[in-house]
Amino acid sequence: MSEDVHVLDGAVAPARNPHLFGHQAAEAFLARSYSSGKGHHAILIEGPEGIGKATLAFRFANHVLAHPDPETAPDHLSAPDPDSAVARQIASGASHNVLHLTRPVDEKTGKTKTAITVEEVRRAGHFFAQTSGTGNWRIVIIDPADDLNRNAANAILKILEEPPRRSLFLVLSHAPGKLLPTIRSRCLPLRLSPLSDTDLSQSLSALGLSLEGGRTEETVLAMSKGSVSQALKLLNYGGADIIEAFNEMLAADGPAARKAMHRLADVLSAKDAEVLLSFFLEHLGDHLVEQARRAAIGGSLASADRYARLASEINEKIGISQAYNLDRKQTLLSILQSARG
Template identity: 80%
Template sequence: MSEETAGILDGAVPPARNPHLYGHRSAEDFLARSYRSGKGHHAILIEGPEGIGKATLAFRFANHVLTHPDPEAAPDHLSDPDPNSPVSRQIASGASHNLLHLTRPVDEKTGKAKTAITVDEVRRAGHFFSQTSGTGNWRIVIIDPADDLNRNAANAILKILEEPPRRALFIVLSHAPGKLLPTIRSRCQSLKLSPLSDEDLSKALAGLGMPLEGGRTEEIVLSMGKGSVAQALKLLNYGGTEIIAAFNEVIAADGPTARKAMHRLADVLSGKESDVIFGFFLEHLSDYLVARAREAAFAGDLPAADRQARLVSDIAEKITVAQAYNLDRKQTILSILEAARR
């Protein structure tokens, strides 16, 4: 597994190879016009929820810049990449000498992506710029996502952003920009993307060969997909709808029935190759608890709202500790479920 395909969900197309983007025409037009003006910022921070097309937009814009290296001669809009052009082929294969994609590296022992983008990865950017400094070409670095930079890596990126090389462009992606160093945010031009509309989400899924054909499945995907292709794929291809149903059963049941339901759900979430669905479950659980806290607050029960809000933090801490010390996942899940039922 390469870094370009690590973390790609079943049914998805790696952003570097994705020829289509849905729902972000205004953002595309902004980037194209900004580049054509010759006054575009050297660092663009593309913000928005995970799975709505930020990385695909980043690669589309990189393709646009490398295809039209003279800003004044560039079109005022982004087009679908031409799969037969040398630039598109090089980007799709990860072989472009003018584009560097910084993401979490793959652990050679496990074949999985590591938990953070390290300073060693950022040093690749320094090497990249030194190798290409004499070509006169645009040099583009996509940081995907910057949320995964550890502290040392973030500081190293900051130094490059403070004194960017000539004809260098940084495209910084973030699912949660509030977690970024304020100094990184301040050196980037922010471009916020919104979740996809139901229509655009349906088009994106159809483009992946998974058209929504009405019925209960479409209703669930559109209501719980949060305008995110990634979220929809987890619902469709990873058993997300079944996980939600099982969690609802845990919450609604009592006594021995609840205990059995908890163990069934914990067995699924702690099984082999369950990382994606486990992450999906944690996100759903957080949403559930936040909704309960909000309901309690609106009802005027501030102590209950405070308990639910604290529970979100407590569960996040449990997960952090369990992962840091490689604790038994099933027991951790059972503990979390027990806390959520209170």
């Protein structure tokens, strides 16, 4: 499976990305832990989506395979050498010592599945069986573990409970609280923070996206919340326009509000709008959480509870719509009507 199916327009696949900004402390920790010879067999790399977790994981995998003896490994991580055999193999997905588990593509529809399935996790069993006699490090990157369905999560747990010799698991998570507690308990947590404005700007510049000064830069940096993927969705997918349209819909009344809802639903239900829809639903969730917080601070507990229940109801509607392949526009119109209150 091509790794590029998960890569946003304008981004670089983490396995090939030579740039990593803002996580120097995490890089130093991983290097020191490895060179000590006492590193944990499973590391849970936590943090919001799009801040560099996968890029860090692949950089560490390059480091380990380029320096298989911890005692002689340097005490810092470096950008992978593009001319080295290890880096080339990892970048092309041809390394026999690195397995990247992520959501697979459905062969019938050509679309990415909604979860990492147990069949994908079984690849890890074959991976370890085929490389058991090499004596090399075997590295599994689970990206992200939040996408494991229950059967897949239980299958990973069994491997983590009895890890093969010289194996390393890099478990990525945007929301570690949603993982099985037993998986979390078998991993060493490493928390990454959202990127600073400076690091985010440098990350975007490395991708050839230079933010202009003034309101555009200020708006993108504020809306991105330290995430490169959020910035790309704002800049390359029309995310900023969607947020503006949503705010206009909330402010409108009567026929103008209905027209605004239909325009927004039309855009979000388009055939190739999966990324934009996901972006909007995340924004809507954040909006409702913020409304609930403001209501609670203002002493209106009933309103806070209503917003909290509304967020849960919207998630349920989306789940049902996806499970039964319901008309997306009608589902969105129902959700937008609910959001208006």
